[in-house]
Amino acid sequence: MLCQECGVKPATLHFTKIVNGEKTEFHICESCAREKGELIPGTAGGFSIHSLLSGLLDLEGAGKEKNAAAQTVQGLRCENCGMTYSQFSKLGRFGCSSCYKYFDSTLDPLFRRVHGSTAHVGKLPKRAGAQIMCKRKIDELKQELQQSIVEEEFETAAELRDQIRKLEKEMPQE
């Protein structure tokens, strides 16, 4: 694949940029990337993937109408590490794991664009994982319980209630 800027060198940087739902592929060589001012990862202080990401993030606030909601988003701040949403959108990186909590309201569209999905379905850490599995099971049973009450199946409901109590007692602590 040749660089789409110079058409001479092989393209070695490949990006997919999604703007307003439209996908653009982007293939350039290292020297053109340098010329365009996109810094190369692994060399002194910069990375193009993150500047592209931050392009995605900026879309959230900019463009459309600069309404109050957008202002609120820009004002978000992680209380653990101090990173602001506007810093995050510039750097394209989180400052700490709590940032995920403080910026949560903005993350679904971003993750959908980058990964096509918003929720983890893979590996769980053993200790926290056991607790999560247990919580999920309890939530499931609670829904069944609701259902059986609606359907007036009180015997089933009583069984479910006992199961939930048992699981809540056994739930591994962090």
Added chain:
Amino acid sequence: MSSLRFTEQALSDWMRCGGSHSEIVISSRMRIARNLEHLPFPLLASAEQSEEVLKQLAPVFQGEAASNFGSFQLLKLDELDELDKKVLVEKHLISPNLANDSRGGAVILNEDESVSIMINEEDHLRIQCLFPGLQVREAWVRATAIDDIFEGSVNYAFDDRRGYLTSCPTNVGTGLRASVMVHLPALVMTHQINRILSAVNQVGLTVRGIYGEGSEAVGNIFQISNQITLGQTENEIIENLHSVVTQIIEHERNARERLLADSALRITDRIKRSYGILSYAAVMELKESAQRLSDLRLGVDLGILEGPSISVLNELNVKTQPGFLQKMFGDEMTATERDMYRAKLLRETLGSQH
């Protein structure tokens, strides 16, 4: 510092034995990104906080649980000289990122260099396993086992909904980057490579040059890896990669057969010329040597050349890199001198095999 074991040999021990499809697949790599709870990511961490990360993570692999995976040695990046760092990058044992910006940075390596654990890179912890040939499943089994050992001693930043929390949004979820390095000369020669690579892009994989995002795909070597880390299980990611690579191998094989059938003389001439030039040239730029070594690898696979072995070729791919040349022939070198020494190295290795 020049006595550093890991930078003395060009080839990690794991690279000496093949793995499956080793004539096309050079290596399979798993990288898992993890972070510790509460501490800021390396981007924002203070010197003390980076030190704290190292203090929590380093002892895990001196422990007994890890002894199944060989004995490990910890290297602190700020105690290594520039050349050793460069060589570690050329051997893919550390990332350029860790070599350049290493506040509290460290790497834990096992003896055969198949496991490399980076500390304070973009994330607190990056577990990397490198296997020869196509062994993505095997590499995953080892990487996840090592992950379990760390997880037994420290608390990871993990979220019920988002999975493993990483510094960059592109790694969140599984934190898994699975990649395979492939040599595809026949697909390049027959101009099918673009079509193949764009197909690969469409199934959620990316293709890069062999030394990572910032380097050229020299010598027809491409790195194929997953782009998506959220919303797929590790198994799905690995099986997807495995199946796509298996199909690419098939296409490359067919292209090789067609080359032999349609233009045996032309291809034989090209391969033998490359052998001649590598064996006698006095000056050799990196790009040309990579291309000609690629011809040799193809020649060996097609039975046009009897030697050198794939292992010697793997070794030359690493040894002809700038850092390694300087390590062998002298710290201070101009580009022209490097081209001269590269040619000398190639002559001495390949010329003697006539």
